[in-house]
Amino acid sequence: MNDYESPLARLAILVRDICQLRRGPEDMPYSRRLLVVLIGASTGLDLLTERVLGGHDALARSLVSTTLVLALCWIALAVRQLGNRYVQTASALVACGIVFSLLVLPLATLARPMPGDAQLTPLQTLLVWATFAVFVWSVLVDAHIIRRALDAPFGLGVALALAWTIADWALGHALFDAAG
Numbered sequence: 181m182n183d184y185e186s187p188l189a190r191l192a193i194l195v196r197d198i199c200q201l202r203r204g205p206e207d208m209p210y211s212r213r214l215l216v217v218l219i220g221a222s223t224g225l226d227l228l229t230e231r232v233l234g235g236h237d238a239l240a241r242s243l244v245s246t247t248l249v250l251a252l253c254w255i256a257l258a259v260r261q262l263g264n265r266y267v268q269t270a271s272a273l274v275a276c277g278i279v280f281s282l283l284v285l286p287l288a289t290l291a292r293p294m295p296g297d298a299q300l301t302p303l304q305t306l307l308v309w310a311t312f313a314v315f316v317w318s319v320l321v322d323a324h325i326i327r328r329a330l331d332a333p334f335g336l337g338v339a340l341a342l343a344w345t346i347a348d349w350a351l352g353h354a355l356f357d358a359a360g
Contacts, residue, residue, distance in 0.1 A: 191275075198272055198276055199279055204325065205328055208269075210267050215267055218274040219274055223246070227239060232289060241352055248347060249277075252340075252344050252347070256330060260330050262331075265329050272325045287307050287311045291304045291307040319345060326340050
């Protein structure tokens with residue numbers, strides 16, 4: 181990176197490098213303002229996704245999901261007495277989450293409409309597999325961020341990333357899908 185790149189370009193390169201497992205959350209700037217901006221961007225992207233793909237309760241779902249992941253991150257860091265790493269770790273998790281949402285959005289848009297009981301077309305099948313690959317990649321990136329933040333083995337990072345993903349899905353299902 182050189183001094184002539186804009187701060188946004190430097191941040192984009194940093195997030196790309198984290199998504200490629202080349203750098204970690206410790207490389208994120210320690211900026212509460214950046215974390216708030218990233219949370220706002222993530223929520224805005226969730227609202228845009230609802231508008232493009234349909235759905236309901238996007239704002240509530242986004243806020244519940246973000247709050248849960250950020251709370252679990254804070255708890256994990258507090259247990260290890262590494263609370264000073266929270267802002268950077270949370271920023272890395274949210275920023276990478278935005279990247280993966282941006283990758284999945286066009287795949288989901290192209291796959292629509294998904295048949296209820298009918299067979300998927302070959303293109304839809306390919307898009308479902310591509311979306312699954314992005315999901316696996318996102319869990320591995322979250323695991324990478326978590327393990328670097330906690331100074332823990334990669335296996336623990338994977339276990340925590342999977343547990344957080346399952347908790348996020350279960351809470352969202354319980355609050356928003358089960359009633360409807």
